[in-house]
Amino acid sequence: MTNAVSSRTLEEMVSYYGARAHEYDDWWYRRGRYDRNAEDTARWHTEVKELYAVFDSLSLGGDVLELAPGTGTWTQRLVRTARSVTAVDASPAMIELNRANVRDERVTYVIADLFAWEPERAYDAVCFGFWLSHVPVERLDDFLETIAKALRPGGDLFFADSLTESTALHDNRRVPGAGSQVMARTLADGREYQIVKNYHDSSALSARFARAGLDVPVRQTATYFQYGTGVHTRHVK
Numbered sequence: 001m002t003n004a005v006s007s008r009t010l011e012e013m014v015s016y017y018g019a020r021a022h023e024y025d026d027w028w029y030r031r032g033r034y035d036r037n038a039e040d041t042a043r044w045h046t047e048v049k050e051l052y053a054v055f056d057s058l059s060l061g062g063d064v065l066e067l068a069p070g071t072g073t074w075t076q077r078l079v080r081t082a083r084s085v086t087a088v089d090a091s092p093a094m095i096e097l098n099r100a101n102v103r104d105e106r107v108t109y110v111i112a113d114l115f116a117w118e119p120e121r122a123y124d125a126v127c128f129g130f131w132l133s134h135v136p137v138e139r140l141d142d143f144l145e146t147i148a149k150a151l152r153p154g155g156d157l158f159f160a161d162s163l164t165e166s167t168a169l170h171d172n173r174r175v176p177g178a179g180s181q182v183m184a185r186t187l188a189d190g191r192e193y194q195i196v197k198n199y200h201d202s203s204a205l206s207a208r209f210a211r212a213g214l215d216v217p218v219r220q221t222a223t224y225f226q227y228g229t230g231v232h233t234r235h236v237k
């Protein structure tokens with residue numbers, strides 16, 4: 001039995017990402033404390049290339065919704081193929097970095113809490129990188145229903161996330177205890193925050209997507225990442 005996450009922890013997670021925004025990319029590019037040894041770092045970059053290849057092969061087009069875009073890792077690639085991107089994130093600091101990194105007027109930024117936000121329309125594609133693991137398990141089905149509402153039937157989906165803690169350990173985190181989805185994370189200056197982090201079994205996650213009408217096979221790279229590509233297969237009321 002997993003304990004439900006408090007609204008205070010969800011707010012703390014937004015504060016954490018706001019405070020981490022300027023150092024966030026060190027994680028993705030394996031700089032500083034994330035560059036633990038040459039072998040792990042090389043493997044990480046190889047698997048990032050694999051993710052990019054999957055993402056690029058989708059050529060997500062039309063009007064695309066990106067949830068929790070952060071500094072713009074995926075936004076930068078989306079603007080190569082999309083007609084427009086609507087990017088929804090709770091952190092103004094993240095949005096500002098994204099705007100500076102992407103610099104494309106076809107991106108509309110929305111500052112909103114994804115646990116309260118509702119889509120105003122159905123998009124041609126939906127993308128969320130390293131967000132699903134931050135959704136509390138008791139909110140996962142509601143979140144996937146929101147995705148189904150936000151995606152037109154036949155629309156495409158891409159998500160990527162962390163695979164498991166045991167293979168992605170580095171110095172800024174402590175693993176949650178049994179029955180907890182809450183993990184302590186520290187910034188480079190030592191400040192500590194409580195955030196949500198869930199690692200999903202790939203086939204169980206695929207089944208959860210299917211319940212929301214989303215046909216999303218979930219796959220993984222050798223060590224670090226889980227990802228899914230798929231389509232919306234049914235109309236949602």
Ligand SMILES: C[S@@+](CC[C@H](N)C(=O)[O-])C[C@H]1O[C@@H](n2cnc3c(N)ncnc32)[C@H](O)[C@@H]1O
Nearest residue numbers: 017068069070073089090091094113114129130
């Ligand atoms: C792990 S980062 C992912 C960033 C980016 N998608 C990537 O792949 O690198 C998580 C993002 O979720 C955002 N976030 C955290 N809580 C949120 C909430 N309640 N509503 C909307 N965004 C939130 C953070 O500001 C941050 O940009």
